[in-house]
Amino acid sequence: MDILFLGTSSGTPTKTRNLSAVAVQKAGARPWILIDCGEGTQHRLLHTPLSLPRLQAICITHMHGDHCYGLPGLLASAAMSGRSEPLTLIGPGALREWLALTEQATHLQLGFVLHFVDVAELTGRQGQVLVEGFSISALPLSHRVPSFGYEFVETGLPGKLDVAKLKADNIESGPLWGRLHRGEQVTLADGRVIDGRDYQLAPEAPRRVIVCGDNDNPALLAGHAGSADVLVHEATFTQAVAARLGAGPQHSSAMSIARFAADAGVANLILTHFSPRYKDGGAGLTIGDIEQEAKAHYGGKLFLARDLEVFHLDREGELRRASYPSD
Amino acid sequence: MDILFLGTSSGTPTKTRNLSAVAVQKAGARPWILIDCGEGTQHRLLHTPLSLPRLQAICITHMHGDHCYGLPGLLASAAMSGRSEPLTLIGPGALREWLALTEQATHLQLGFVLHFVDVAELTGRQGQVLVEGFSISALPLSHRVPSFGYEFVETGLPGKLDVAKLKADNIESGPLWGRLHRGEQVTLADGRVIDGRDYQLAPEAPRRVIVCGDNDNPALLAGHAGSADVLVHEATFTQAVAARLGAGPQHSSAMSIARFAADAGVANLILTHFSPRYKDGGAGLTIGDIEQEAKAHYGGKLFLARDLEVFHLDREGELRRASYPSD
Structure with a gap:
């Protein structure tokens, strides 16, 4: 399962970081899901293997421009690329009205048909949207405007073949095993008729990834973040800057999200949505300051996202930075 | 007078060309005017010396997304940069409604205050908007939706001092000359009282630049293009592609705009808004094909714009490509 960052800046773009956009995809598969769509997201896509015709769903976390102003252009380019498949669009109700007028x-x-789903319908226990390979549900967050996190849970995981049982029953390996794996009924050479469903182990636990919109209250993720394999969350400021700006912006500091992640037992934490006042290096405030502060409060596996970076989550829940396929 | 190209692709961005946006500026001055604002225009600005607080006016040629989807984000970034000065926004009436809902x-x-002017008010003989250094008027064009060209005429050109007359009247050069140039009344050392307005030559002819939106009928520019120093116009396709696509897109081919420019006696022609099917080089269709076709029909000074390119128009009406100030 791959998490690809298309933009990691908050508010305004910089020379190295674009506005919010994240892609989630099964590793090696072509369908993908986009979370947020800041201006210039379609430009970032030109440098990735992600294709607009294979986009399954777009999830908008909240109606601030740095998270949605790229949407009309991306949809227009999808249309010009000849897309005809319906596209699922999930977001606050105001999104539908804004798009219609646009x-x-x-x-x-x-x-192509835009199948709009109001994110408010996905926050309950039953609310979810199914796309190829994932179920999508939503978690309410706290920001100046209604904001949400999206939880992506793998679906359609095959059960494993119970090889030990096959061997014990003297069923030799070969093409038959594939049919049994698919749950078919099979007649063996010795005349026995056996049912594949009797030789399936339970599917593996699905991987879970949560990608959040802007949020000043990480505690709202309690009960979800601990069981997720990866939490992607904003860390717009260091605590010193957050304290100086006061409650108005309603963002998380590196300290506040790191403390929550430590308490909740988050296995892998990826921080993003950095204020442009933090530079990638040099004098003055840097992204390194955010990283140091987060590390001081969280001992799990921590990453600070950069644009056009891919994170690969393997079956064992291990998250690692992967190099981007060259364009 | 400088013309700066921020985007030269039509419809969708490419890796080297962004969507439509052009800046017009007095050389060496900081105020500037933006014509069209495709998605990602604010990203392009990061690589130029143009600053959002010094933007005087935005002129939108027509309401297609590749000419206006960058506007909300650019305005938001202007606000975040602390701009408080009013900004003039000129465009079709639907622009005002779309922005308000956005x-x-x-x-x-x-x-800051957006001072909206409906472009329809600027197409008559009297309609013009005055900003620092320029008057702006509009010319109706022909496209699938109402589309306009904008004409920028220099204003506030100072009269030159009549040096021959000063010498004939035995008025020696020095700081006095500056006061006379500003039209002040001055008492000379010998007691004579003279009026600066008596020593002014007529101002030079103002430079004129026309920047057009999408247009399939260049003849609509007759009576304007010939007296302009520079005409910036789309050449979306070569004639062969335009003929194959038929009348639907309502764009100009290189041939059609070049023929018009030759007939109208256009001194300097800059082509832009190229279909992404034309690459910058390599096999297949190239921008060079558009250039060759235009050259075959137009013998004046011809340029095919590239992104982040500056054209400098000097006082004598000579247009030359200038290198961009390094960022």
């Missing part, structure tokens, strides 16, 4: 005002004809 | 839907608080 389509009308700018004479945008998509040529 | 501000509302995305909780955008600009913190």
Whole structure:
């Protein structure tokens, strides 16, 4: 399972970091899901293998421009690329109205169906959207405007073949095993008729990834973050800057999210959405300051995302930075 | 007078060319005007010396997304950069409504006044907007939706001092000359009282630049293009591609705009807004094909714009490619 960062800056783009956008994808598969779509997201896609025709769903965390102003252009380019498959769009209700007026005002004809789902419908125990390979549900967060996190849970995981039982029953390996794995009924050479469903082990536990929108209250993720394999969360400021700015911006500091992640037992924490005042290096405030502060409060596996970076989550829940396929 | 290209692709961005945006500026001055604002225009600005607080006016040629989807993000970034000065926004009426709903839907608080002018008011003989250094008027074009060109005429050109007359009247050069140039009344050492306005030559002819939106009928520019120093116009396709696509797209081919420019006596022609099917080089269709076709029909000074390129128009009406100030 791959998590790809298309933009990691908050508010305004910088020369090295674009506005919020994250892709989630099964490793090696072509379908993908986009979370947030800051201006210039389609430009970032030009430098990745992600293709607009294979986009399954777009999840918008909240209606601030740095998280959604890239949406009309990305949809227009999807249409110009010849997409005809319906596309699922999940977000706050105001998103649907804004898009409708944008389509009308700018004479945008998509040529494919946008299947809109109000994110508020996905926050209960039953609410979820199924796309290829994942179920998507939502978690309410706390920000200046309604904001949400999205939880992606793998679906359709095959049960493993019970090889020990096959051997004990003297069923030799070969093409038959594939049919048994698919749950088919099979007649053996010796006349026995056996059922594949009797030789399946339970599927592995699905991997779970949570990608959050802006949020000043990580405790809202309690009960979810601890059981997720990866939590992607904003760390817009260091605590010193957050304290100086006061409660107005309603963002998390590195300290506040790191403390929560430590308490909740988050296995892998990826921080993103950094204020442009933090530079990648040099004098003054740096992303390194955010990293140091988070490390001081969280002993789990910590990453600070950069643009066009891929994180690969393996079956054992191990998360590692992977190099991007060269474009 | 400088013309700066921020984006030269039509429809969708490519790795080397962004969507439509052009800046016009007096050489060496900081105020500037933006014509069109495709998605990612603010990203391009990061690589130029143009600053959002010094932006005087934005002129939108027509309401297609590749010409306006960058506007909300650029305005938001202007607000975040602390801009408080009013900003003039000129465009089709639908632009005002779309922006108002976008501000509302995305909780955008600009913190400066947007002074909106409907472009339809600028197409008559009297209609013009005055900003620092330029008057702006508009020319109706022909496209799938209402589309306009903008004409920028220098204003506030100082008259030159009549040095021959000063010498004939035995007025010696020195700080006095500066006061006379500003039109002040001055008492000379010998007691004579003279008026600066008597020693001014007429101002030079103002430079004129026309920047057009999408247009399939260059003849609409007759009566304007010939007297302009520079015409910036789309050449989306070569004639062969335009003929194959038929009348639907309503764009100009290199041939059609070049023929018009030759007939109208356009001194300097800059082509832009190239279909992404034309690559910068390599096999297949290239921008060079568009250039060759234009050259075959137009013998004036021809340029094919590239992103982040500056054209400098001097007082004598000579246009030359200038290197961009390094960022």
